Amino acid sequence: MCGIVGVVSHTPVNQLLYDALLLLQHRGQDAAGIATNHSSMFSMYKANGLVRDVFRTRNMRSLAGNSGIGHCRYPTAGSSSEEEAQPFYVNAPFGITLAHNGNLTNQAELKDEMFRKDRRHINTDSDSEVLLNVLAHELQEASTGFTLDVDAVFKAVAMVHRRARGAYAVVAQISGHGLLAFRDPFGIRPLCIGVNETEDGPEYLVASESVALEGLGFRFMRDIAPGEAVFIDNDRQLHARQCADNPSLNPCVFEYVYLARPDSVIDGASVYATRLRMGEYLAEKIRKEIPAEEIDVVMPIPDSSRPAAIQLALKLGVEYREGFIKNRYIGRTFIMPGQGQRRKSVRQKLNAIPSEFKGKNVLLVDDSIVRGTTSREIVQMAREAGARKVIFASAAPPVIFPNVYGIDMPTRDELIAYGRTVEEVCKEITADHLVYQDLDALKRSISDVNPALTSFEASCFDGVYITGDVTPEYLDNVEQARHNPKSKPVVEDAARNQLALNPPVAAE
Numbered sequence: 001m002c003g004i005v006g007v008v009s010h011t012p013v014n015q016l017l018y019d020a021l022l023l024l025q026h027r028g029q030d031a032a033g034i035a036t037n038h039s040s041m042f043s044m045y046k047a048n049g050l051v052r053d054v055f056r057t058r059n060m061r062s063l064a065g066n067s068g069i070g071h072c073r074y075p076t077a078g079s080s081s082e083e084e085a086q087p088f089y090v091n092a093p094f095g096i097t098l099a100h101n102g103n104l105t106n107q108a109e110l111k112d113e114m115f116r117k118d119r120r121h122i123n124t125d126s127d128s129e130v131l132l133n134v135l136a137h138e139l140q141e142a143s144t145g146f147t148l149d150v151d152a153v154f155k156a157v158a159m160v161h162r163r164a165r166g167a168y169a170v171v172a173q174i175s176g177h178g179l180l181a182f183r184d185p186f187g188i189r190p191l192c193i194g195v196n197e198t199e200d201g202p203e204y205l206v207a208s209e210s211v212a213l214e215g216l217g218f219r220f221m222r223d224i225a226p227g228e229a230v231f232i233d234n235d236r237q238l239h240a241r242q243c244a245d246n247p248s249l250n251p252c253v254f255e256y257v258y259l260a261r262p263d264s265v266i267d268g269a270s271v272y273a274t275r276l277r278m279g280e281y282l283a284e285k286i287r288k289e290i291p292a293e294e295i296d297v298v299m300p301i302p303d304s305s306r307p308a309a310i311q312l313a314l315k316l317g318v319e320y321r322e323g324f325i326k327n328r329y330i331g332r333t334f335i336m337p338g339q340g341q342r343r344k345s346v347r348q349k350l351n352a353i354p355s356e357f358k359g360k361n362v363l364l365v366d367d368s369i370v371r372g373t374t375s376r377e378i379v380q381m382a383r384e385a386g387a388r389k390v391i392f393a394s395a396a397p398p399v400i401f402p403n404v405y406g407i408d409m410p411t412r413d414e415l416i417a418y419g420r421t422v423e424e425v426c427k428e429i430t431a432d433h434l435v436y437q438d439l440d441a442l443k444r445s446i447s448d449v450n451p452a453l454t455s456f457e458a459s460c461f462d463g464v465y466i467t468g469d470v471t472p473e474y475l476d477n478v479e480q481a482r483h484n485p486k487s488k489p490v491v492e493d494a495a496r497n498q499l500a501l502n503p504p505v506a507a508e
């Protein structure tokens with residue numbers, strides 16, 4: 001996932017966009033960028049790194065204007081090079097900048113079509129640059145001369161929906177015309193809009209997560225619906241229209257498990273409340289497998305598993321303790337590029353307090369086990385700290401299928417549960433017992449909080465790809481591309497960039 005934000009204000013927006021990106025930093029740590037619009041000119045600055053490292057005062061000064069968009073990136077397509085940081089810009093028609101969260105599944109076909117039919121050159125391997133050019137082409141087709149009315153904007157989005165496949169939540173600025181935001185017809189990645197009423201009239205902010213609205217004093221209006229487009233014109237008039245033929249809401253379950261911040265509300269469900277429910281359902285399952293009196297203490301793996309672990313402990317009636325302390329200056333390890341760096345970071349990030357472990361049967365709770373990087377290290381650390389027995393529980397089911405909608409898990413062989421039974425995974429992470437959440441319980445954890453949510457994008461758990469175009473051959477091709485990259489591998493390239501910012505402290 002990535003974080004995206006767009007804002008239309010009455011005053012300069014550079015600081016607002018920067019602050020919004022800080023609030024969305026958990027969604028992407030690899031690169032960040034801002035593009036503002038001022039007197040029909042764009043100013044843009046983007047680079048690899050965390051938000052706080054990318055922007056200097058001189059960059060911020062150059063980002064003039066009362067409207068703009070921002071992006072923090074976690075790459076899923078192309079490479080991690082600076083050229084693929086977002087927003088992207090295209091000069092015709094009108095001048096457009098775009099920021100995208102998600103991943104297209106027909107990027108290759110679209111890129112080819114762009115070249116052969118639409119006569120557009122794509123300069124990177126980023127799917128987001130392809131998406132921008134599809135939008136640009138359709139805006140050109142829909143507009144007449146220099147004018148671009150609201151109907152033409154929505155018609156262009158309808159055409160994007162017909163051509164693009166996969167997951168996309170998008171913010172874009174059309175120079176001299178306004179701010180456009182839209183969400184794919186399956187509503188896979190989140191997007192919401194808020195308003196700030198001022199004496200000069202309303203200001204609008206669109207963002208991946210509600211936490212960015214609240215943190216900046218905007219009132220949450222609503223989620224943008226699947227397939228819907230919202231356009232805020234230059235007079236700050238808000239227009240909205242359904243642009244897809246058969247929209248349906250299928251939010252990504254992994255947003256609730258791990259990706260989103262717990263204080264966000266996505267598609268009407270508080271992420272925190274869903275994580276508490278995950279803990280309750282997981283407790284029910286654990287109770288069936290292990291007598292509660294055999295567990296001395298329940299511990300979360302900070303940060304994301306805390307709400308689930310707290311509720312799980314309460315339900316089991318077992319003491320909850322924090323045995324691992326997190327170094328708050330180290331980012332999220334799962335969204336770091338490069339396995340070597342991830343492994344090193346787990347030890348740098350988490351440290352055990354031996355007195356909490358000595359002679360105890362500990363139940364460690366994590367939100368998910370994906371590559372097993374965290375669980376392998378953590379179980380060993382618990383043993384080194386003196387634990388008698390280490391039981392591991394995951395608030396999500398085994399991840400056994402690749403994700404093609406904006407989470408970087410493209411190959412099956414990197415997933416620890418792929419081709420292994422639960423017992424084999426347990427052995428692999430060297431735990432004494434391992435319990436996974438059932439998928440049905442995970443889905444219920446979300447629909448209990450918002451009963452209107454009945455369908456989900458859960459492909460990494462069940463292999464059902466909601467967009468209907470992801471075949472076994474497609475997955476094989478993605479895997480092959482990852483194993484034999486034609487250019488620089490995504491992960492190594494990104495790892496170098498990250499290491500440059502964060503030099504390793506000790507050898508592996």
Ligand SMILES: O=P(O)(O)OC[C@H]1O[C@H](OP(=O)(O)OP(=O)(O)O)[C@H](O)[C@@H]1O
Nearest residue numbers: 303304332333334369370371372373374
């Ligand atoms: O099996 P793995 O491949 O290790 O992935 C799963 C782990 O990665 C995430 O933690 P992360 O450190 O990214 O973030 P957090 O601090 O929000 O928990 C997640 O919460 C799990 O702990």
Ligand SMILES: NC(=O)CC[C@H](N)C(=O)O
Nearest residue numbers: 001002075076077101102
């Ligand atoms: N995680 C994402 O949303 C990534 C967006 C886009 N596919 C990229 O790689 O830049």
Ligand SMILES: [Mg+2]
Nearest residue numbers: 301302303304
């Ligand atoms: Mg974690």
